[in-house]
Amino acid sequence: MSFKLGNYEIKNKLILAPMAGVSNSPFRLLAREYGAGVVYAEMVSDKGIFHQNKKTLELLYMTEEEKPCAQQIFGSDLETMVEAAMFIDKNSNCDFIDINMGCPVPKVAISAQAGAALMKDPQKIYDIVKAISEKVSKPVTVKIRSGWDDKSINAVEVAKMAEKAGAKAITIHARTRAQGYSGEPDLDIIKAVKEAVSIPVFGNGNVVDGPSAKRMLEYTGCDAVVIGRAALGNPWIFREINAYLNNEPIPERKVTEVRDLMIRHFLDLVRIKGEHIACLEMRSHGPWYLKGLTNASEVRKELSRIETKEAFLMHVNKYFDEMIKK
Ligand SMILES: Cc1cc2nc3c(=O)[nH]c(=O)nc-3n(C[C@H](O)[C@H](O)[C@H](O)COP(=O)(O)O)c2cc1C
Structure with a gap:
């Protein structure tokens, strides 16, 4: 290989x-x-x-x-x-x-x-x-x-x-x-x-x-x-x-893993590029991460115009908390 x-x-x-x-x-x-x-x-x-x-x-x-x-x-x-x-x-x-x-x-x-x-x-x-x-x-x-x-x-x-x-x-x-x-x-x-x-x-x-x-x-x-x-x-x-x-079973992609990776990606961007640029970049990345997930149209819309770190974390956590409860 x-x-x-x-x-x-x-x-x-x-x-x-x-x-x-x-x-x-x-x-x-x-x-x-x-x-x-x-x-x-x-x-x-x-x-x-x-x-x-x-x-x-x-x-x-x-x-x-x-x-x-x-x-x-x-x-x-x-x-x-x-x-x-x-x-x-x-x-x-x-x-x-x-x-x-x-x-x-x-x-x-x-x-x-x-x-x-x-x-x-x-x-x-x-x-x-x-x-x-x-x-x-x-x-x-x-x-x-x-x-x-x-x-x-x-x-x-x-x-x-x-x-x-x-x-x-x-x-x-x-x-x-x-x-x-x-x-x-x-x-x-x-x-x-x-x-x-x-x-x-x-x-x-x-x-x-x-x-x-x-x-x-x-x-x-x-x-x-x-x-x-x-x-x-x-x-x-x-x-x-x-x-x-490798003919191995495809590992499951857990919903919590999607949430954790999105947040980590965003916080790393904030650390390197600052909050403003990180928000601008996440306006594309955020909705991409949510592709295929159910009931995500509202959070996708919010992320596509996100302006602050606080708002990003709030919307992502709210969406996934509701997903996990169901
Ligand atoms: C958003 C975006 C940015 C890209 N930027 C570059 C780049 O900086 N340099 C480059 O060689 N190709 C760039 N590409 C082309 C990709 O490297 C790749 O050749 C192309 O997307 C085809 O591969 P794919 O069918 O897997 O997407 C870009 C493609 C996209 C979608």
């Missing part, structure tokens, strides 16, 4: 995806505790690091308990990408430096010509990965898409270029930039990338449970699967998929 990444022997085949506004320290820690073998931190901008922007630097916060953990950067300018990677190499607690070549949002892929826009220029990918790999001591990994659009599927070419330039692993989100986050991921492209390179390959796209993880692993031969949206408000997914892959 294990594979090697840098100096680590990763004990299972599940990875938490980098997700801006989600994959921060408290959430990564929950994912690790519940069974993610590796966690990826959300992307930070190379320019933000280069200019020592306070908010960007705060995003680099990472604890020992989360490791092994990758820090992702995005950008398109060779010089600032290298500077940012060197800064992270020296100052971040991360184990790997990941380069984003998949972000589809216009601010990144169009205005900045970064993220998925790099897929249009494999030579540039080679230059960036090579220059960074030569300057940092931590292993460099890349996260790519199938291609820019269905007329330019080039993941295999890009993967080979990245490997030649020194990348130590490749995540492939098996959709084009044009597809965004919808449509079925193309398992054949993950398989083709895996066959084309000898570094670890991680498959990504719509892994939502044990069967979908197993299908991607078996069909493509990839070394691990990267889980994004299905982990939102759902760190248990790692425990459940690990059990499924």
